[in-house]
Amino acid sequence: MIEVDKLNFTYPGVPRPVLAGISVCFQAGGITALIGPNGCGKTTLSKLLVGLLRPDSGTIRIDGEDIAGLSLFQIGSRIGYLWQNPNRQLFAPTVEQEIGFGLANRGVTAEEIAADTEYWLDFFHLSHKKGALPLRLSLGEKQRLALGAVLALRPPYLVLDEPTGGLDRRCRRELGQLLRRLAEEQGCGILVVSHEKEFIRQYADREVELL
Amino acid sequence: MKLAAIDARVKLLLLALLSTLALTMKQPAALAALLVLTMVALLFGGVAPVKIWRQTRMILSLIGLLFLLQCLFDRGGEPLLIIGGLTIVTGGGLQAGLVVGLRLLIVVASALLALTGETRDYLLALRWLHLPWEVCYMVQAALRFIPLLRQEAQDTAAAQQMRGCDLKNASWRQRARLYITMLVPITVGALQRAEAMSISMEARAFRSRPGRTSWRRLQMKRDDWLYGLGFVFVLVIIFFVFK
Numbered sequence A: 001m002i003e004v005d006k007l008n009f010t011y012p013g014v015p016r017p018v019l020a021g022i023s024v025c026f027q028a029g030g031i032t033a034l035i036g037p038n039g040c041g042k043t044t045l046s047k048l049l050v051g052l053l054r055p056d057s058g059t060i061r062i063d064g065e066d067i068a069g070l071s072l073f074q075i076g077s078r079i080g081y082l083w084q085n086p087n088r089q090l091f092a093p094t095v096e097q098e099i100g101f102g103l104a105n106r107g108v109t110a111e112e113i114a115a116d117t118e119y120w121l122d123f124f125h126l127s128h129k130k131g132a133l134p135l136r137l138s139l140g141e142k143q144r145l146a147l148g149a150v151l152a153l154r155p156p157y158l159v160l161d162e163p164t165g166g167l168d169r170r171c172r173r174e175l176g177q178l179l180r181r182l183a184e185e186q187g188c189g190i191l192v193v194s195h196e197k198e199f200i201r202q203y204a205d206r207e208v209e210l211l
Numbered sequence B: 001m002k003l004a005a006i007d008a009r010v011k012l013l014l015l016a017l018l019s020t021l022a023l024t025m026k027q028p029a030a031l032a033a034l035l036v037l038t039m040v041a042l043l044f045g046g047v048a049p050v051k052i053w054r055q056t057r058m059i060l061s062l063i064g065l066l067f068l069l070q071c072l073f074d075r076g077g078e079p080l081l082i083i084g085g086l087t088i089v090t091g092g093g094l095q096a097g098l099v100v101g102l103r104l105l106i107v108v109a110s111a112l113l114a115l116t117g118e119t120r121d122y123l124l125a126l127r128w129l130h131l132p133w134e135v136c137y138m139v140q141a142a143l144r145f146i147p148l149l150r151q152e153a154q155d156t157a158a159a160q161q162m163r164g165c166d167l168k169n170a171s172w173r174q175r176a177r178l179y180i181t182m183l184v185p186i187t188v189g190a191l192q193r194a195e196a197m198s199i200s201m202e203a204r205a206f207r208s209r210p211g212r213t214s215w216r217r218l219q220m221k222r223d224d225w226l227y228g229l230g231f232v233f234v235l236v237i238i239f240f241v242f243k
């Protein structure tokens, strides 16, 4: 469970706080949708949840542990984070290595990395782009690659900032079904920021609206 | 005196003078004097100490590394530190290390000094030097992209850490390898953006007419002259005292 308690956050040099006194709870084993109009602070809240931004006051706990004392590396082993803009998290020289990056860091054997990479490439229909430079992919392809790179690590929590951005209908459906499976079968706690009513209605258990 | 209010041309001149002096003078004492002078100008000029510290911190490890290398590999002068009959640090080495460290610090500090105030004033200052309008505009655009590039590099580093790369406890070799892998996407990203930007600018009629006028005028006021002349005067004194 991710607990957010009386969170306050202001960007440096901006007079008005983006988030003031936010308290909310995200359960493991379910999909929560975070919705709200443009610029209301959804991305900001999601970045706070994974320690990319640090709150001015208030606490965030993952399974009871305050993340203030954790490094990004430690948080990364508990939460997988998808940036709203896929360009921000693609850095490997090839599509294949992008997916394998996290696995290699975990000390997984080369065969397993190869098998897992193949699985995710296939799942997100990117096998034919294996050797391509990630930044040269189309937007939807980048989005799928970024998702694959995050999901390959199978973290117990996922925070996905507009995962359906740029995805076509089929990919959206496949992603939704995958997220449901992860939540139900593996007890993964998933937070999805999204504007897509249809996607939320179909796959989310709960909606949290930020105003 | 508030640095932000001072004419951009004065600050550009000071930047040029300070960095030239920093690179030509060789005595640590002279460089220390330059650094102190610049720091005083920054602190009294309304630049927050936190900001100075944040900018300097990033290159502190580089300075430390260069200092060590110079200390170890410059063999001139009296031996200062001898371990087991082996001279580790000599007077010349220590001096060379100090010189390199101070020079870098001065360059950073003078850049901070020049970067106070509004960027469009620097655009005007470059125009005043009769550089073509397009070139000035590009310099300004490039300056504006620096924070963006830094944000991107930070995001990439964060993404790498979140995907299981322990940057904080990584060895030097691992770090170097990661930084090198980051270079490719950052360069490609910057090129893609530059291309998109130039197309978008031309599509919005950039360069459809030669040059451009500006409502805003740079005006040297009495304070600007005083500040500039005073600063240059101190620089001249430092130069002659240590020559």
Ligand SMILES: Nc1ncnc2c1ncn2[C@@H]1O[C@H](COP(=O)(O)OP(=O)(O)OP(=O)(O)O)[C@@H](O)[C@H]1O
Residues within 6 Å of the ligand: A011, A012, A014, A018, A036, A037, A038, A039, A040, A041, A042, A043, A044, A045, A084
């Ligand atoms: N780095 C920043 N510095 C200053 N202000 C920022 C920064 N990032 C975002 N903001 C501001 O904070 C507010 C919330 O931004 P945020 O990105 O969290 O919105 P969002 O809910 O994710 O919007 P969207 O639906 O468009 O993605 C916006 O008004 C934005 O202008």
Ligand SMILES: [Mg+2]
Residues within 6 Å of the ligand: A042, A043, A044, A084, A161
């Ligand atoms: Mg957002």
